[in-house]
Amino acid sequence: MNWILVYERELQQNLFVNLTDQRHTHIQTVLKKKSEDQVQVVVPNLGNFLFKIKTISDSFTTLEKLSLLPETLKPLPIHTFFSLPRPQTGKKLLHLAGAYGVQSVFFYATETKNKEYWTSPVYTKETLSHLETGLSQTGNSRLPIVVRERTISWKFFLKDWDGKIFVLDREGIDFQSIIKTQTEFSNQSLFVFGPESGWKPEDLLFFRENNFPLISLGKINLRTEFAYSALLHQLFSIKN
Structure with missing residues (x-):
């Protein structure tokens, strides 16, 4: 998992998201990220973004949206x-x-x-x-x-x-x-x-x-x- 997938509907105030599922586990155990580290996030049908880890614990991770990233991949129009x-x-x-x-x-x-x-x-x-x-x-x-x-x-x-x-x-x-x-x-x-x-x-x-x-x-x-x-x-x- 190179990108963390977050749906627009999960965003609070279009800025924060709380993750408690496998995405939280992936950030913690695979990416080995810590508080204040940054992660790449893809929001389906919206774009690519850079998020910062606001809070991370054993049970959840809170991400904060920082900025929109350039389009990583141009989808195939077929x-x-x-x-x-x-x-x-x-x-x-x-x-x-x-x-x-x-x-x-x-x-x-x-x-x-x-x-x-x-x-x-x-x-x-x-x-x-x-x-x-x-x-x-x-x-x-x-x-x-x-x-x-x-x-x-x-x-x-x-x-x-x-x-x-x-x-x-x-x-x-x-x-x-x-x-x-x-x-x-x-x-x-x-x-x-x-x-x-x-x-x-x-x-x-x-x-x-x-x-x-x-x-x-x-x-x-x-x-x-x-x-x-x-x-x-x-x-x-x-x-x-």
């Missing part, structure tokens, strides 16, 4: 779509989404997915905490929107998307060639990741009929979280 992954994979995707600050993450249950995944805590009560680990890691201050759609057809969703769609597929156009001709992606760009088993023939036909281009990150099979990390890194390199 949207991402996933065929409902296994919970352990979903946890890593949420962390990456929070770390890079994508605008939104859509989870849809395509025909090949196990609907039992929806019952996992990753997609219920733990979703926010996995995003928060990403913000705490990088200092990104944009909290992505997460949509977990259980009923609407994913193909209807893609057809109704108001923006450019890029479908990730090993046999698609080399992503580097797209980068050379398109230096900036629209705020409505949607990157679509399918099941690790690959798209079915009828899916590929659907993409062709709707002019959704296939893009490739390389000719090797990558696990979804590795492919997502590779895409985000390349997009981040362009933007920054």
Whole structure:
């Protein structure tokens, strides 16, 4: 945890915050901070700040806001779509989404997915905490929107998307060639990741009929979280 995450609603008089949970423990035992020391704080959807430790004891830490810091990371202005992954994979995707600050993450249950995944805590009560680990890691201050759609057809969703769609597929156009001709992606760009088993023939036909281009990150099979990390890194390199 490189940044302490504090929500705006936790601030008293927009200046002080009292921490009694794992953030207090982290400041005390991992960062080994003392009274009057400074810590970096990220406030979701507000920015990066420098806080000072006003009081620290065995049971709580009180932080005082000092100043606004320059933006540490420019969030990626993209949207991402996933065929409902296994919970352990979903946890890593949420962390990456929070770390890079994508605008939104859509989870849809395509025909090949196990609907039992929806019952996992990753997609219920733990979703926010996995995003928060990403913000705490990088200092990104944009909290992505997460949509977990259980009923609407994913193909209807893609057809109704108001923006450019890029479908990730090993046999698609080399992503580097797209980068050379398109230096900036629209705020409505949607990157679509399918099941690790690959798209079915009828899916590929659907993409062709709707002019959704296939893009490739390389000719090797990558696990979804590795492919997502590779895409985000390349997009981040362009933007920054």
